[in-house]
Amino acid sequence: MPRFSTLVHLLSASLFGLHDSVDKVPLPLSEEEWSALFDLSRREAVTALLYDAILLLPKEQRPPKSVLFHFLSMVQTIEEDNRSRESALTAFASLMKASLSLPTNVVKGTSLSRRFPKPEHRECGDNDLYTGADTETIAAYMESQGLYVERKDPRHVSFSYKDVTFECHNYLLYHQDDPAWLFTEQSDGLCFLPSWQEAFFIAKHIEHHTVFFHNPVRLRDLVDWTVLLMSEDFDYAAFADLKKGTDVDVFADMMSLYCESLFGIELSGHASRTLAKGLKAEDFEPIYMRCPERHRLAVVRVARRSGKYIRYWRQYKKIYGMSMFRRFYFSNLRVAIKQSSRKSPHNPSAGR
Numbered sequence: 001m002p003r004f005s006t007l008v009h010l011l012s013a014s015l016f017g018l019h020d021s022v023d024k025v026p027l028p029l030s031e032e033e034w035s036a037l038f039d040l041s042r043r044e045a046v047t048a049l050l051y052d053a054i055l056l057l058p059k060e061q062r063p064p065k066s067v068l069f070h071f072l073s074m075v076q077t078i079e080e081d082n083r084s085r086e087s088a089l090t091a092f093a094s095l096m097k098a099s100l101s102l103p104t105n106v107v108k109g110t111s112l113s114r115r116f117p118k119p120e121h122r123e124c125g126d127n128d129l130y131t132g133a134d135t136e137t138i139a140a141y142m143e144s145q146g147l148y149v150e151r152k153d154p155r156h157v158s159f160s161y162k163d164v165t166f167e168c169h170n171y172l173l174y175h176q177d178d179p180a181w182l183f184t185e186q187s188d189g190l191c192f193l194p195s196w197q198e199a200f201f202i203a204k205h206i207e208h209h210t211v212f213f214h215n216p217v218r219l220r221d222l223v224d225w226t227v228l229l230m231s232e233d234f235d236y237a238a239f240a241d242l243k244k245g246t247d248v249d250v251f252a253d254m255m256s257l258y259c260e261s262l263f264g265i266e267l268s269g270h271a272s273r274t275l276a277k278g279l280k281a282e283d284f285e286p287i288y289m290r291c292p293e294r295h296r297l298a299v300v301r302v303a304r305r306s307g308k309y310i311r312y313w314r315q316y317k318k319i320y321g322m323s324m325f326r327r328f329y330f331s332n333l334r335v336a337i338k339q340s341s342r343k344s345p346h347n348p349s350a351g352r
Contacts (some may be wrong), residue, residue, distance in 0.1 A: 003033075003040050004219075011046060011223060012263045014053035015117065016230070027061055034063035038070055044219035048075045048121035075121070082120045086110065088164035089127050093189050100141060105130040105183045105191045107172065107201060114192075115227050123220065126158075126165035130181060135170045172201050174208050179242065195231045196239035202228065203243065203252040207288075211328065214305075216291040217255075217284075226259045229267045236269030247327075250275070250319045255288075257281035276318045283315050 006027065012018040028034045041047040051071045054062055062068065093104035107130055113122035131138055139149045139157045150158045156169040171178050179200075183191040193201065202225065209215045228234065243249045253273040258281045260267055275281065287308075295301050309316065309324040316324040 003037055006037060007040055007050060007219065008262055010053035011049055014049065014056055015223065016263055016265050018264055031064045031067055034067040038067060045123045046220050046223060048078045048123065051075045052118060052121060078123055079120045082124060085124055085127060085164050088162035092161055092166065100137060102134050103185060103191045107193065111192050111198060112224050112228065115231055126167055128167050129169065130172055131168040132170065135168050138168050173204050195228060195234040196242065199228055199239050200242045203248040207248050207251050210288045210291065214291045214294065217288045222259050222262065225255060226263055226265065229256060234268050236272065240269065240272065247320060254281060254284050258284035279315055279318045287312055287315060
């Protein structure tokens, strides 16, 4: 994938100081090639980060003005969206403290972007918060202010505040097996997890979405992961202890080793990370980054999934200690049974 390689090398130069990496891959020469790279950066959600890398190039190597205009326009949109999201988050935090005496515990989004050289250039969507036992209190308060609160997902409630979507999570992990989260308030009044706990949550989030929702791991996910693990405050020993024996134990180390190879850097705890014999960091790409678009026919989706599970069954067994047929289908069966029991006519709360 030459375009992907070009994108990776440019980001490595900009984010990780590997300026000589630009010399290792041919840069786009034509307007069409630069446009294709721009489109790829949008799919991978790293357009503003790529723009920062382009500005490091000599003027004669930069894209034509027509393509630079597309970059600049998209970057301005990303910056404006992030400013609106940050402004809403700050206002929400003040509201919660003044009205309910509650902290604002931030995960993903702002928590990750603050670690980037230009936080406003990391693409974000909504504001994700951990509100735990206070979730319903917050939901009721927002409703009292005339806002509509969506409660369909048992994991979180969501609402729009100052035209920005907020998700307030009852729990962060998908099986309600959260550890004791250690949020600490910062000078701006927002509360964040220590980097090693944030890494555990991010690994869980990425792994769950690619395995159970079949969303491919994007380059932004890998950049997030690398920036997080390169943070000065990252404690690999604490992280290794937290993930030990969980379903992301091997996955997280595999992703770290893949990022090291991809970006040409060395992450915290490098000497401590080893993969089982027969499992390589390069296996991460076909297993977690190649996910075809969802087909409308279930039989096609099952056939594609089953073919992948069979092809990489040895790797899956080393990663999870079981086949993916058992991990995926047994898990989905448990969810289906739980949902069915909630809707059962014998369940007096069903349908409410």
